[in-house]
Amino acid sequence: MEIEEVYSSSELDRKEGKAINEFIAGHQQVIPDPDRWLDEELERNILLTSVDAILNWARRSSMWPVVCFPACCAFEFITTEASRFDLSRFGMEIVRASPRHADLMITAGTLTWKMAPQVKRIYDQMAEPKWVIAMGACAISGGIFRSSYSVVPGYNRIIPVDVYLPGCPPRPEALIHAIRMLHQKIARKSLISEGE
Amino acid sequence: MTLALSGKDITKKIEKKFPGCVAEAAAESLLVKGEALSEVAAYLKNTPGLDFDYLTAVSGVDYLDYFEVVYHLTSIKHNHSLVLKARCYNRENPALPSVVSLWRTADFQEREIYDLLGISFTGHPNLKRIALWDGFEGHPLRKDFL
Numbered sequence: 001m002e003i004e005e006v007y008s009s010s011e012l013d014r015k016e017g018k019a020i021n022e023f024i025a026g027h028q029q030v031i032p033d034p035d036r037w038l039d040e041e042l043e044r045n046i047l048l049t050s051v052d053a054i055l056n057w058a059r060r061s062s063m064w065p066v067v068c069f070p071a072c073c074a075f076e077f078i079t080t081e082a083s084r085f086d087l088s089r090f091g092m093e094i095v096r097a098s099p100r101h102a103d104l105m106i107t108a109g110t111l112t113w114k115m116a117p118q119v120k121r122i123y124d125q126m127a128e129p130k131w132v133i134a135m136g137a138c139a140i141s142g143g144i145f146r147s148s149y150s151v152v153p154g155y156n157r158i159i160p161v162d163v164y165l166p167g168c169p170p171r172p173e174a175l176i177h178a179i180r181m182l183h184q185k186i187a188r189k190s191l192i193s194e195g196e
Numbered sequence: 197m198t199l200a201l202s203g204k205d206i207t208k209k210i211e212k213k214f215p216g217c218v219a220e221a222a223a224e225s226l227l228v229k230g231e232a233l234s235e236v237a238a239y240l241k242n243t244p245g246l247d248f249d250y251l252t253a254v255s256g257v258d259y260l261d262y263f264e265v266v267y268h269l270t271s272i273k274h275n276h277s278l279v280l281k282a283r284c285y286n287r288e289n290p291a292l293p294s295v296v297s298l299w300r301t302a303d304f305q306e307r308e309i310y311d312l313l314g315i316s317f318t319g320h321p322n323l324k325r326i327a328l329w330d331g332f333e334g335h336p337l338r339k340d341f342l
């Protein structure tokens with residue numbers, strides 16, 4: 001008995017060719033750019049701003065943190081970076097392994113005196129302008145390890161701190177709050193005073 | 197499961213070979229006199245039937261009246277273990293013989309005890325601070341450090 005053919009390969013090829021030809025016929029027009037109205041608006045307007053405003057906007061909108069995570073606060077920072085809290089909303093999803101690419105140091109953890117020269121060196125290698133968020137109790141004051149023989153009682157002994165963020169460890173919301181505070185601080189900077 | 201050997205049983209063997217070396221024999225550990233530590237340790241490592249070929253850990257304890265160094269020995273060959281202890285009563289210059297020549301593991305661990313408790317291990321090939329920096333004053337794990 002001859003087995004009935006379920007499908008023929010040439011039949012499949014014909015169907016596929018027909019579908020492709022129909023697809024080509026249906027896509028002969030360019031889809032309009034959804035943001036096309038922007039060009040018209042820009043043609044009609046001139047945007048005026050100050051150098052300070054545009055410079056500070058650029059600086060605070062793309063702050064890249066350097067890797068400086070000596071202890072457990074790092075996990076809160078990792079959570080802040082991850083999808084739930086999504087630090088890329090502030091243009092800072094990239095954590096740089098090279099201090100030369102970074103302009104923000106988030107000091108997430110206890111610092112020992114033996115490690116301190118390395119952190120100072122990383123900070124010195126960062127290009128100006130640069131900022132520091134002291135994250136967590138240890139970064140602010142040494143925390144519960146303040147009286148220890150080996151712990152630096154606060155990062156402000158070795159580098160200047162812009163924003164102090166309390167907590168042990170601070171929640172991701174708190175870290176985002178600290179970043180927003182730093183944004184406000186940067187927004188108030190002026191090129192004239194910077195030159196002093 | 198590793199069989200924990202009784203300190204009393206091992207003491208009988210050691211006393212036959214080195215009389216008067218064991219200061220105290222307990223069920224779970226044995227305490228040897230500091231000056232006999234090298235010989236006893238070599239005996240425990242090299243005697244057939246004991247073969248303590250692996251040093252799991254070395255720890256230092258400050259009891260204020262004396263320092264105690266605890267050696268956790270294991271035999272991978274026979275799957276049994278033993279706790280060996282030695283004391284030094286000199287608080288100014290505590291010293292014990294090093295066991296690095298028997299177990300390489302002891303190298304870093306004796307350095308750590310030297311660093312944090314200030315016990316010198318005579319015969320150690322490179323006895324210097326391991327965690328703290330050169331020039332640090334004192335030994336912070338001593339009870340009277342602060």
